[in-house]
Amino acid sequence: MSADMVTHTYVPEGSEPEAAEVLSFLAAHAEKHGAEPVRRFLLVGSGEGEQIELPGTVYRALLQVVEALAAGKAVTVSPTEPQLTTQQAADLLGVSRPTVVRMVESGELAAERNGNRRRLLLGDVLAYRERRRARQYAMLEATAVDLDDEDDPAEMIERLREARSAAAAYRRG
Structure with a gap:
């Protein structure tokens, strides 16, 4: 799978209850363990044993995206070259x-x-x-x-x- 390396804006769909749920989980975890993840955060696939640990930068990007979507804001992902x-x-x-x-x-x-x-x-x-x-x-x-x-x-x-x-x-x- 290869995502296009172009700017894309994600607009919240309705009230985004899933984003609020994810945000609530992340907020509770941050409150309990601090701003940086102490435990591992995993991306889980549909099959048994299909999982990968999220790096810190991906976790922080995910947190920012979920906070914005939960607040009803659009999120733009814009890859840039150094x-x-x-x-x-x-x-x-x-x-x-x-x-x-x-x-x-x-x-x-x-x-x-x-x-x-x-x-x-x-x-x-x-x-x-x-x-x-x-x-x-x-x-x-x-x-x-x-x-x-x-x-x-x-x-x-x-x-x-x-x-x-x-x-x-x-x-x-």
Whole structure:
């Protein structure tokens, strides 16, 4: 099962007695054990033994959703991708922050501007890193030269020069 990763609004249906019941359970549990769950909260399936423990973040999201629905409010779930500052992107890529700024300005990396700040999506930075690695591996493969003891050293030097020239031309263009 794969839920669409799009924004969706859930509108309460009538008085939502089920949501009030869940909210009452959660409130009683919080009163008894504190705000954070001490015991396990489980999502239970229809078959025997079908259950999974809810992580703390899912529990807190569920609590917020149930409180809103019980109060008759609509709830919007809007998945967002983590955003990075230019410094965080630079750290991830192993380059300087000014290099990331140049890559953004040249269009190599996509970024959004918020005032004078730039924000980059984590997925964009990771995709760029993979493209860069693929280019680096391709360049290494293209510049590889097999050496044998029987090869002429002058010929090997010429082949290495050609490989360096090809690498320089690739970087320029």
